[in-house]
Amino acid sequence: MKMPTLKGVATEAKLLLIGIPVLLWTLIPVYHMFLFSISPKESAFAGKLWPDHPTLHNFEVVFGQKHYYLSHFWLQLWNSLLIAVTVGALTLLVATCAAFAISRLKVKGGRTIMNLALFTYFIPAAFLAVPMYKTMGNYGLLNNQWALILAMVTIAAPYSIWVLKQASDKLPYELDEAARMDGATPLQLFRLVYLPLMMPSLVAIGTYALLLAWNEYLYAFLLLSNDRQITLSVALGNFLAADDSPWELLMTVGLIYALPPAAIYYAFKRYMVGGLTAGAVKS
Amino acid sequence: MSTLAIPRVEPALPAGPAKRRLSPWQTWGLILIAPYVLVFLVFVVYPVGYGLWLARHPASYVRLVDDPIFARSVVNTLVFLIVGINLKMLVALLLSGFFVTARTWIKWLSLVFILPWAVPSIPTILSIRFMLNPEWGIINHLIFRFTGADGPNWLNEPSVALAMAILVHIWKSLPFWTLILIAGRLAIPAEMYEAASVDGASGWQKFKFITWPSMQTLYLTSTILSMIWTLGDFNSVYLLTGGGPADLTHVLATLGIRYLRLDQVDLSMASIVCALPLVLPLVYFMMKRLSK
Secondary structure, eight states: OOOOOHHHHHHHHHHHHHHHHHHHHHHHHHHHHHHHHTSOHHHHHTTOSSOSSOOSHHHHHHHTTOSGGGTTHHHHHHHHHHHHHHHHHHHHHHHHHHHHHHHTSOOTTHHHHHHHHHHHHHSOHHHHHHHHHHHHHHTTOTTOHHHHHHHHHHHHHHHHHHHHHHHHHTSOHHHHHHHHHTTOOHHHIIIIIIHHHHHHHHHHHHHHHHHHHHHOOHHHHHHOOSTTTOOHHHHHHHGGGSTTOOHHHHHHHHHHHHHHHHHHHHHTHHHIIIIIIHHHHOO | OGGGGSOSSOTTOOSSOSSOSSOHHHHHHHHHHHHHHHHHIIIIIHHHHHHHHHTOOHHHHHHHHHOHHHHHHHHHHHHIIIIIIHHHHHHHHHHHHHHTSOOHHHHHHHHHHTHHHHSOHHHHHHHHHHHTOTTTOHHHHHHHHHHSSOOOOGGGSHHHHHHHHHHHHHHHHHHHHHHHHHHHHHTSOHHHHHHHHHTTOOHHHHIIIIIHHHHHHHHHHHHHHHHHHHHTOOHHHHHHTTTOSTTOSOOHHHHHHHHHHTTOHHHHHHHHHHHHHHHHHHHHHHHHHHOO
16 A cells, blocks of 8 residues: 555645535534434424434324324425426426427527526516516415416426527437428427437426425415415425424424425436536526 | 537428418427417516506605615625625635545535535525524534533524525525536646646646636626526525514515515515616626527
8 A cells, every 4th residue: 555645645634624514514404404303302402412312203293293283284295296296297398398499490589589588587586476476366366276386387487498498409400301301290390309309308307397396485485375275385484483383393394395305306416417507507 | 509500591491382471380389389478478477567567656666765674675685695695606616626626535525515405495494593593502502512601692683694694595505506616617628737737837826827717707607697596585584584683684585575465565566676777787697698
C-alpha cells in the first residue's frame, strides 16, 4: 500500500469538512420526522435524540384511525393517490397531444401556443391561486376534487408540453416522411412511431405531474375543505389548527406521506435528472 | 440547438390536392392541440382576466398601500429574493464543485443530498417547525443541555423567523440547483483542466478562467428562474410561521392568500397586480432564453 502523503490527507480532511456538515444539514429534518414517528409523545417532547423505548404505537394509531385528526386517514390517502394519478394521466394526454401537434404536425399557431404555455409556466403558481379559486367558485367546482385535478393539470401542462416538444424536436424528421410515404395517417404516425420513441420522456413527464399533484398543498387547501375530500397534504396542515397538536402523529402521517414520492423519485432518478433538470435551464 | 435536426421544408404541405384548405395533417394538428387550448382558455385566460377585473378599482390600491403589512411583505419578499436566492446559488455553486470530486463516498452522499428535493415539502417544513419550538423543540433542548441557557424564541422574532423561512427554502431547493450546476460543471471538457494543470494554474485560477466563464450563463439563468419560483414559494413561509408573528413575516405569495381568507378579494388581487412589475421582467428574460 502507498503511504498517504501529507497533502493527500489534508485534501481528504477538507472534503470531509464539507461532507459531514452537508450530511447533517440534509438529514436532520428528515431524521427528526422519523424520530418522532417512533417515539412516545413524552420522549419526543423531551428532546431525546433516540427514544428510550422505540415504538410503532404511532403507526398503529394512524393505521387504526384512532385519533380525532385521523378519522379519515385512509380515505385521505386514497384521495391523494387518486388525484395524483388522474393528474398524471390527464397531463400526459393533453401534453403529448399538444407536443405532437406542435412539433411533428407543425400545426398553425403552434409556436404562439407554445410561448403562451411557457409564459404560464413562469407565472408563480401562488399568484394564480387566488384567481383560480374565484374561477372555480364561478364554475361551481369548489369542494369538488375535479377542481384540484383541473387546476393541477393547468399548472403541470405547460412545462410538460415544453419538455415533450424539446424531446420530440430531436426525433429525425425522416421518420415522419417515411411513414407518410407508406401512407400512414397522422394517428398511425402518433401511435406507432411517435409514442414508442418518446417513451422515456413520457415516463419522466407522467412522474413529474403525478408528484406535483401529490405534493401540492396550496391549491388543495384552497379548493377542498370537506374532511372526506381533502388530500393527505391538507390533512397534515390541519393538524396545526390546535395548540396541543399531536406532533408525534403528525410526523408519523408525514413520514407515510413522504415515502411514496421519495421512492418514486429515487426509482426514476435517471429520467428525472436527465429529462427534467437538463431541460429546465439549458437552451 | 436541437432544431438543427429538422430540415427546413414546409412540413405541413399536403401531398394530395393542393386546393384543399386544410390537409388531414393540419386538421389532426388542430384536434390534438385543442385540449390544451381549452384548458388554457378556461383555466388561465378566464381566471387571469377575471382576477384583473376584480382588481380594477383604484380604491383597492389605496387601501393596499395604506396597509402596513403590505409594505412589510414587499420588503420581506425582496430580502427573500436578494439575500436568500443569492446565498443559495452561491452555496450551490460551491457544493457543485465538491460533488464533482471523484470519491465513492461523495457519490453516495450526493444520493442522500437530494433527499430534501425528493420528499414533499409539507412534512419536512412542519418537522423543522417543531425543531424550532422554543419549549419542546430539539434545538433549544440541545442549546440548554450544552450551555445551560434558554435558546431564542425562533419564530416569535420577525427577522429571525424570516431568516428561518429563508433557510427552510434553501434546505428544500438547494439540491435541485446543485444538480443543475453539477451538470454544468460536467459539461466542461476535462482536457481544459488538464492543460491548465500542466501550465501550473492554481485552483482559483482554474475556477476563474475555465469554470466560471463556461458556467456564468447557466448560473445567471438559474438565479433568475429560482427568483421566479421563489416568488411563488407559499409553503416555506406559510407552514413555518403562518405569516406571523403579527403578520410581519408575510411575503407576496402568502399575502394574497391572507387577504383571500379575510374575504378581501380585491386587495388580494391588487397585491398580486402590484407584484407584476417584479415578475414580468424576470419572466420576459426567461422567455427570451427559452423560447428560441
